[in-house]
Amino acid sequence: MAKRSYPLSKVYGLLEPGPVVLVTTARKGRANVMTMSWHTMMEFEPPLVGCVISGRNASFETLRATKECAINIPTRELAKQVVGVGNCSGLKVDKFARFGLTPVDAAEIGAPLIEECYANLECRVADTRLVNRYNFFILEVVKAWVDTAIKQPQTLHHRGNGVFTVDGETLRLRSNMK
Template identity: 65%
Template sequence: MPRTRAATPSTRKILPLAKVYALLEPGPVVLLTTADQPHANIMTLSWQTMLEFEPPQIACVVSNGNHSFQQLQASGECVINIPTADLAEQVVGCGNCSGAKVDKFARFGLTAIPAAQVAAPLIKECYANLECRVIDTRLVSDYCLFILQVVNAWIDPSVQQPQTLHHCGNGEFMLAGERIKLKSKMK
């Protein structure tokens, strides 16, 4: 049965479908590191979401046009590095060039440190680092969607209230804001 078009409220404006992602931005912008020995790469990523809590599982979209796609597919490992606002320029810079042509660690003054369980490095300057292994590739060919399991996690205890970056599109970002605490049955 065909749908009838509802009247558009006069206080609403049509949003182009290409901008919907900015409304549903799934989490902080992260720096995904991969390794193709001896070369490590950094990719700016903002399309990831939690799937499971224990063990932690994450879904992320890595475009097959990115250098990191081939490295992630070949190695089956990566590190999700979570930067704070003080790294905004490096985050954008890493997203605006290809690791196939540029050593992003050198260009953006970031420090690679060895991970404990995967070959991809941690980024020292990031607030948190999640060592991951690919556990499911069934949606990679259709959607470039990798399912990862976190196998080790690190956090910088000196960062008390991290301001993470959230992508809004067209070079605009929000910073994670004020925290509030409400009653919850979740631990």
């Protein structure tokens, strides 16, 4: 087996953490949506999600101020909207209108959910100790919604530099964990 040195700037594509999601926030009557792929599950119950949101992103200050957001999980049918949302600023554009996304009232938070997404997670910020240094928020999922009509969702996974894979084959292996 011949291995060679790999550029550190491309490691992200090897460890890609999960599906690309659309994060929604709202403040002072204005809702926004951003594309995010830097997130990780941290705990099962209560469900905690860690995520990085750039301080240059319009959603950063809104999340910091309101301490709530929704994580909306799109499928491959929304791939063009996901990329489009990620390539423009919510300071200049109403992304819901531009990309044909339908905001829906959430049950527990002020940020909207996205109707077209396969699943929606209503979240509150649980811990901000890593925000100032790393832009890393720890979110607690307080309510979750899923479209039960979609049996095998094909989620998008970012590999870097505009390259995505689509969730594919499912393996079911026996587990002794309870």
